[in-house]
Amino acid sequence: xxxxxxxxxxxxxxxxxxxxxxxxxxxxxxxxxxxxxxxxxxxxxxxxxxxxxxxxxxxxxxxxxxxxxxxxxxxxxxxxxxxxxxxxxxxxxxxxxxxxxxxxxxxxxxxxxxxxxxxxxxxxxxxxxxxxxxxxxxxxxxxxxxxxxxxxxxxxxxxxxxxxxxxxxxxxxxxxxxxxxxxxxxxxxxxxxxxxxxxxxxxxxxxxxxxxxxxxxxxxxxxxxxxxxxxxxxxxxxxxxxxxxxxxxxxxxxxxxxxxxxxxxxxxxxxxxxxxxxxxxxxxxxxxxxxxxxxxxxxxxxxxxxxxxxxxxxxxxxxxxxxxxxxxxxxxxxxxxxxxxxxxxxxxxxxxxxxxxxxxxxxxxxxxxxxxxxxxxxxxxxxxxxxxxxxxxxxxxxxxxxxxxxxxxxxxxxxxxxxxxxxxxxxxxxxxxxxxxxxxxxxxxxxxxxxxxxxxxxxxxxxxxxxxxxxxxxxxxxxxxxxxxxxxxxxxxxxxxxxxxxxxxxxxxxxxxxxxxxxxxxxxxxxxxxxxxxxxxxxxxxxxxxxxxxxxxxxxxxxxxxxxxxxxxxxxxxxxxxxxxxxxxxxxxxxxxxxxxxxxxxxxxxxxxxxxxxxxxxxxxxxxxxxxxxxxxxxxxxxxxxxxxxxxxxxxxxxxxxxxxxxxxxxxxxxxxxxxxxxxxxxxxxxxxxxxxxxxxxxxxxxxxxxxxxxxxxxxxxxxxxxxxxxxxxxxxxxxxxxxxxxxx
Amino acid sequence: xxxxxxxxxxxxxxxxxxxxxxxxxxxxxxxxxxxxxxxxxxxxxxxxxxxxxxxxxxxxxxxxxxxxxxxxxxxxxxxxxxxxxxxxxxxxxxxxxxxxxxxxxxxxxxxxxxxxxxxxxxxxxxxxxxxxxxxxxxxxxxxxxxxxxxxxx
Ligand code: FES
Ligand code: FES
Numbered sequence: 001x002x003x004x005x006x007x008x009x010x011x012x013x014x015x016x017x018x019x020x021x022x023x024x025x026x027x028x029x030x031x032x033x034x035x036x037x038x039x040x041x042x043x044x045x046x047x048x049x050x051x052x053x054x055x056x057x058x059x060x061x062x063x064x065x066x067x068x069x070x071x072x073x074x075x076x077x078x079x080x081x082x083x084x085x086x087x088x089x090x091x092x093x094x095x096x097x098x099x100x101x102x103x104x105x106x107x108x109x110x111x112x113x114x115x116x117x118x119x120x121x122x123x124x125x126x127x128x129x130x131x132x133x134x135x136x137x138x139x140x141x142x143x144x145x146x147x148x149x150x151x152x153x154x155x156x157x158x159x160x161x162x163x164x165x166x167x168x169x170x171x172x173x174x175x176x177x178x179x180x181x182x183x184x185x186x187x188x189x190x191x192x193x194x195x196x197x198x199x200x201x202x203x204x205x206x207x208x209x210x211x212x213x214x215x216x217x218x219x220x221x222x223x224x225x226x227x228x229x230x231x232x233x234x235x236x237x238x239x240x241x242x243x244x245x246x247x248x249x250x251x252x253x254x255x256x257x258x259x260x261x262x263x264x265x266x267x268x269x270x271x272x273x274x275x276x277x278x279x280x281x282x283x284x285x286x287x288x289x290x291x292x293x294x295x296x297x298x299x300x301x302x303x304x305x306x307x308x309x310x311x312x313x314x315x316x317x318x319x320x321x322x323x324x325x326x327x328x329x330x331x332x333x334x335x336x337x338x339x340x341x342x343x344x345x346x347x348x349x350x351x352x353x354x355x356x357x358x359x360x361x362x363x364x365x366x367x368x369x370x371x372x373x374x375x376x377x378x379x380x381x382x383x384x385x386x387x388x389x390x391x392x393x394x395x396x397x398x399x400x401x402x403x404x405x406x407x408x409x410x411x412x413x414x415x416x417x418x419x420x421x422x423x424x425x426x427x428x429x430x431x432x433x434x435x436x437x438x439x440x441x442x443x444x445x446x447x448x449x450x451x452x453x454x455x456x457x458x459x460x461x462x463x464x465x466x467x468x469x470x471x472x473x474x475x476x477x478x479x480x481x482x483x484x485x486x487x488x489x490x491x492x493x494x495x496x497x498x499x500x501x502x503x504x505x506x507x508x509x510x511x512x513x514x515x516x517x518x519x520x521x522x523x524x525x526x527x528x529x530x531x532x533x534x535x536x537x538x539x540x541x542x543x544x545x546x547x548x549x550x551x552x553x554x555x556x557x558x559x560x561x562x563x564x565x566x567x568x569x570x571x572x573x574x575x576x577x578x579x580x581x582x583x584x585x586x587x588x589x590x591x592x593x594x595x596x597x598x599x600x601x602x603x604x605x606x607x608x609x610x611x612x613x614x615x616x617x618x619x620x621x622x623x624x625x626x627x628x629x630x631x632x633x634x635x636x637x638x639x640x641x642x643x644x645x646x647x648x649x650x651x652x653x654x655x656x657x658x659x660x661x662x663x664x665x666x667x668x669x670x671x672x673x674x675x676x677x678x679x680x681x682x683x684x685x686x687x688x689x690x691x692x693x694x695x696x697x698x699x700x701x702x703x704x705x706x707x708x709x710x711x712x713x714x715x716x717x718x719x720x721x722x723x724x725x726x727x728x729x730x731x732x733x734x735x736x737x738x739x740x741x742x743x744x745x
Numbered sequence: 746x747x748x749x750x751x752x753x754x755x756x757x758x759x760x761x762x763x764x765x766x767x768x769x770x771x772x773x774x775x776x777x778x779x780x781x782x783x784x785x786x787x788x789x790x791x792x793x794x795x796x797x798x799x800x801x802x803x804x805x806x807x808x809x810x811x812x813x814x815x816x817x818x819x820x821x822x823x824x825x826x827x828x829x830x831x832x833x834x835x836x837x838x839x840x841x842x843x844x845x846x847x848x849x850x851x852x853x854x855x856x857x858x859x860x861x862x863x864x865x866x867x868x869x870x871x872x873x874x875x876x877x878x879x880x881x882x883x884x885x886x887x888x889x890x891x892x893x894x895x896x897x898x
Contacts, residue, residue, distance in 0.1 A: 068842030068879045228838065235843025236834040237827070238779020238818030242844060245778035253773055277762050295761060296782070297769035368783050368791060368844040368878045417781070417844030418878045450784045646838055650884070654841055657880025680788035680876065688872045691882040 037098030045201035047161045049100035050079055050154065053201035058085045058185055061095035064150075065141035065389045066231060067367075067419035068654070069709045070647040073229045075150050077222040077644070082158030082215065084182035085197070087222055092230050094413045097391035101139045104149050141389045142424055142537060144611035144707025147643060151705050152214070159212045164204040169195050217641075226646030231415065243414040246374040246385040248443040252280060254435050255299035256448060258288030260455055261673035262534060263312030265289075273302040282306065283438045290435045296447050314673030316533040320362070320462070323486075323531055323670070327464045330484040330529040337504030339513035343521035345480040351470030354560045356553060358465040358733045360545040362668040364683060365538060369417020370453035371428035375436035376443040381408025382433060383443075387416030389424035393496045397426040401433040420658070421537035425458055426495060454683060455675040458492075458536025459668050461485045463508075465549035469557040470521065476557050476572060479519045481512050483546065484527035488535040503528070510542035511714060512550055516580035516609050517572035533670065539658055540713035543610040547714025548663070548721070548735065551606040555722045556731060565722065566593055566605045566618075573607070579638045579702040580607060583616035586636035586697050591618040598622070601631070602727025606715035611707030613639045617656065619692065619719040621727055628724065629744040630660065630692040638699040639706040649696040652712040656694060659716025661686035664743055667736050690745050748808050752777065753820025763809035768792045770808050771817060779818035779847045783876065790875030793848035794818075800855035802874075818847035821854060830854050833892035841879035849875050853889050862893045 038046035038061065044054035052059040062075035076092040095101065162182050169187035170177045172195065179190050186194045217224065234240035259265055268289055270282040278298035283290040289306050293299035317323045373386035375398075382402040388394040388411075395411040402409070416423055432446040448456070463485035470478030485508050490500040508526035538544060558568035566588055573580040584607055588594070597603065600623040607616045620632040635652050642648055665684045669676045677683040721732050724741060732740055747758045752775060759774050766785075771777040771794070783791030785804045792803040797813030822828030827835070830850050840846045849872065856863060856871040863871065868889050877885070 068840075070841070226838075228835070229840075231843065232835050232838060232840055233824050233827075235840035235846055236831045236850065237822060237824050238777075238847045239824060240843050241778075242781075244782065247776050247778065295765060295769050295773045297765050297773075298762070300785075366878060368789070368842065368876065369781070370783075416842060418842045420878075447782065450786075650838065650841060650881070653883055654880035657882065658878070661878075661880075679786055680784050681786065685876055685878055686880070687876065688882040688885065689869045691880070694883050 037096050037100055045205070047164070047201060047204065048157055049098065050157050051083065051161050053197050055198050057089055057091065058083070058197065059091045059093060062092050063095040063098070063101035063139060064146050065387065065413060065416055065419065065423065066094070067141070067387065067389070067416035067423065069146075069651055070229050070644065071141065071146045072231065073227055074147065074644050074647065075154060076230065077227055078150050078154035079158040081220060081222050082155045083162050085185045087227065089185065097139055097395045097411050097413070099139070099392070103140045103145055104153060139390065139392045140424065142421065144710045146709075147639070148612065148705055148707065151641070151643075155214050156212055159214060160209045163209040163212065164207040165197055165200045167207050167209070168200040168203045172200075223643050224641070226644055229647065240415050242369055242417050243374060243385055243387045244369055244372040244417070244445070244447055246414065246445060248374070248376065251374070251443045251445055252292050252294065252439065253296040253299050254290050254292045254444050254446040255296065255303040256285070256288060256290045256431060256435075256446065256452055257303040257306065257308070258285065258452070258456060259310050260675075261310060261314045262456075263287075263310060263314055263673070266309040266311035268309070269307040272307075273305040276302045276305060281438060283435050285431065285434060290431070290446070292435065292439060292444060296445070300449050316531050316673065318673045319671055320669040323529075323533060324359070324462060324464065326531045327462065327484040327486070327529040330527040331466065331482060333527065335525050336528040337506055337509060337526040338524070339506060339509055339526070340522055340524045342523070343478075345468075345478055345521050345523040348468075348470045348478060351472050351478060352560055354469040354471065354556055356467050356556060356733055358467065358549045358552065360463050360548060360735045361666075362459040362462045362533070363538060363662050363666045364454055364457045364459055364668050364677070365420045365422035365536075366454060366457070366683060366685065367416070367418025367420055367422055370450055371422070371448040372446060373429045373432035374443060374445045375432040377402055377433070377436045378441050381410070382436075383410045383412070384429055384433060385412045385414055386429040386432070387414050387419065387423050388429060389419055389421070390426070390496065394426045394429045397430050398433040401430045402437060420539040421541070422457060424492070424537055427456075450680070451678040454678055458534045460538030460544060461488060461533070461535050463545045465546075467549060467553045469553060471557055471561045474561045474563055476517070476519050476554070476561070476568070478521035480523045481509070481549070482525045482527065483509050483512065483549065484529055485545070486529045486531050486533065486535060488537060488541065491532070491535050492537060507542040509546065511546035511608065511610055514609065515550060516577035516614060517554070517569070518576040519572065539655070540610060540710040543608065543710070543714040544659070544662070547606070547608040547610070548717040551608060551715060551718030552721050552731075552733065555604070555718070555725065559725075569605065569607055577614070579699070580609060580614040582699050582701050583607065583614050583636040583638055586699060587616045587618045587634045590634040590636065590695055590697055591620070591632075593618065602723045602725070604719045604722025604724070604726055606718040606722060608711070608714035610711050610714050612704060613637055613706030613708065613711045614702075615652070615711045615715055617712070617715040617719040619723045621720070621723045623727060624744055627742045627744045628727070630690060630720070633692045633694045633719075635694060635712060636697045636699060637708075637711060638702050639708055640700060640702045641705045642698045642700055645698055648698060648708050651708045652696050653694045655710060655712030656716050657686055657691060659713040660720060663717035663720050663735055663737055664690070665736050665738050684745075687745060690743060750808070750811055751814040753816060754814075759808060761808055764807045766804050767794070767806045767808060767811055767815065768803040771803060771815075777817050777819055781844055781847055783845070788876075789845070789848075790852060791845050791848045793851040793875065795851060795855055798855065798858060800852045818851060821851065828854065829895055830857065830888070830892045833888040833895070836891065837884045837888040839881050839884040839888050841881055845875060845877045845879075849877065849885055853885070853892070856889070857893055857896060861896055863889070
């Protein structure tokens, strides 16, 4: 069986090594064929960068991070659909970091631009990678791009592989290609003779395949149906290997403690810690220390016992209040972006004007598996095991930290115990590398304590919105949004590529300028507060706050207009974009919006368009003796093509939960530059007791395939705030809502 | 000093200080990595195992204090011989990232052992200490209900 250890051995990360058929099957390439990173073992053939055929079966490479979204199952299905291999028999691996696996959507869409669908995230990538010539380094799982990215590319790869195998079979059997069919990993002739793919693969390299015609949907076997996830059994039996679970011969376990204010370290005294049981080594990290021990807990305890004098400033304002002041001041400074400016927005002649200010706090990713990675430095170079959303960037950064050349890094991407954007950062893999460097020849597993994870995150920034709306004839006729936040993009790009994009940062206002509402006078401006607290991409990024701003405010406008909030939205979308109208219509019916409402309940609706997919949510809340319970939710989404309906339902439900969790309870605050929340008791995510029952409906009316992993996050908070308004008559404009509402938890 | 511990029916001699939490004995000394670390302070449930059939947070039990036989997710069932709760979890495709699910399943198994057909409120109560950052809660509820029925039937 092709395992990552075998086929990626001595892989040249960035070298140009031709492999059987590499170029011939590269039908997806943008401007040049990329080196195939797979180095198969004896008896195996790497047909291309995604398919390895060996004596014992077919291995599909799904080089996107499996962080819970089911991407590897659906990517494998996209390959299997055209390749004609039995779903039950294929093996799926993540594969090595490699340029062949770059994210075509983040790269291409960015450069080309594509109307309704161009995300600010993609735009920023495009600008930078184009400039830096690092187009192909974007092996990034994020931006809800995986299905858009893989939808055609993988089916074409599967089909091209199949056709090449048929040509070899045709020669061997002396039969014309059209007389051959394929099924269950075999080429079959009309007379019943069958040749297994394994017998043909080695001869298939370099064969020119004819034009590929992809099968119509009516012939799909796997796509469009709900497949059992390939990782499910392992994840229900404790046998799935996360980075924290990597165990190697002679392995040691390490804990870290780094400057809580993100400044520097003056000195430390580790004499007491060194004498503690199990402790083998204290490592000076410059901005903190690591303890290597025989057990993670012994390492954690000793790390806490090291006496450290910190020094230096944080490099950002020391309190949350000061940061929000900087954001408020930024409104008076230069405009960072004006993404839309239609009609007349300065004056509101004859309109009914509504205006409001909204705020969201900083929030943490807090994936259930804290940051962790395992590393080993020996004569062969660096081996690293980490759950990374950006393995090429991470592998390079680790090579540098290890002091070895890129081609001596073997990077294994493990399952991720949640990521939500956090695992796109490089720090945890680099720190593991630096610790491993202190004990050459010994593998080290580095696990951050929850406290270390929470206080050293890269947070979704706080943001302030100033919104104005105009109403005439019961309709919205003017919308003018200004949002101020510090720039996430500039920080992440600097960490990934060593260079930051020029202005503007469209992320600050993403999800405001492109909502599918027809409003004639429309302006969206962004302001970049010039502060540098540690920031990163957080599930749905700018949409996570702008969805709340926009959809709460649309509700305010509906209320001012005296309109039903769902009617109000349906009128605005009807002429603009039918799929958006469609999801609203769906939740209207699902929730029996027009039916009788139980006493003591409230309902809110929200519609958000993000990553190419419109999502509508209706949420119901109920008064429980003065406390508020979230009782039911109805979600309708239109991703164009629902490749795996049951998995999409899981993602929409999970996204909703993630958004509700932040809306209700999550908040990161700073004092003296130090994050005040250290563990779940101070940073309480949504529990089962607060989770509503959720019904999901999928529509397929829009022409293009949209994203799924993030799209239910943005409408969660506004649907809840709007439901609370319906219940209490009070409009809540600041998150988290628990400061004002006593929720059933 | 060596401590004797029975995990999943197998007796182990563990040479670690008495105060090391069971979680880290399982994970780092016995290589039973199915039991997860999430918080270390009894707030997430990722480390849930059973001691003498009772669901406990293994991050809170010192090695020297383990009072009975320990069952971890690896001992509950295996891919070849699934426990009916694991089967229900697979039937309902519960896991997303999967990191919390060992703890969820161990907690649910203890619930069903005590309350064979729990009400929805009893399910929520029993599972309230187990966080899932991926939001798989509705499917957790559905899988527990389904497993309770197969148990009855
Ligand atoms: S690790 Fe034990 S409850 Fe979180
Ligand atoms: S499945 Fe990811 S934390 Fe529960």
